[in-house]
Amino acid sequence: MTTINPYFNFNGNTEEVFSFYKSVFGGEYQMVMRYKDAPQEHQMGESDGEKIMHMALPIGQHTILMGSDWPEAYGKPIEGSNVSISISADSKEEADKLFNGLSAGGYQNFCAFCCISNLFFRNESFKKFFP
Numbered sequence: 001m002t003t004i005n006p007y008f009n010f011n012g013n014t015e016e017v018f019s020f021y022k023s024v025f026g027g028e029y030q031m032v033m034r035y036k037d038a039p040q041e042h043q044m045g046e047s048d049g050e051k052i053m054h055m056a057l058p059i060g061q062h063t064i065l066m067g068s069d070w071p072e073a074y075g076k077p078i079e080g081s082n083v084s085i086s087i088s089a090d091s092k093e094e095a096d097k098l099f100n101g102l103s104a105g106g107y108q109n110f111c112a113f114c115c116i117s118n119l120f121f122r123n124e125s126f127k128k129f130f131p
């Protein structure tokens with residue numbers, strides 16, 4: 001089953017915001033990862049070490065609210081670019097079909113951070129970028 005989940009980028013206060021969401025929706029965090037806990041080759045810098053690289057809070061049966069802190073290395077966040085969606089597929093074939101369909105005739109903006117984040121969601125189509 002394909003799922004679509006919201007993904008928010010915050011300016012250093014992801015943990016605080018998700019604490020609020022948890023108080024409203026309940027549940028337990030599915031994942032909390034700080035930049036300092038990422039493999040060395042994906043470290044963003046000392047100033048970002050305690051910031052949230054990925055946080056996930058399941059809401060209901062099929063929805064996961066996800067977010068992260070915007071790393072300083074990316075500069076200032078652009079207003080309006082702090083919300084995206086994560087599409088998870090059950091197979092590589094389904095993921096490729098969705099990616100090809102959604103990107104047909106459009107502009108593909110692909111970044112390593114997005115790819116690394118999607119590895120945590122077990123999206124098979126992104127695994128080909130990391131041997």
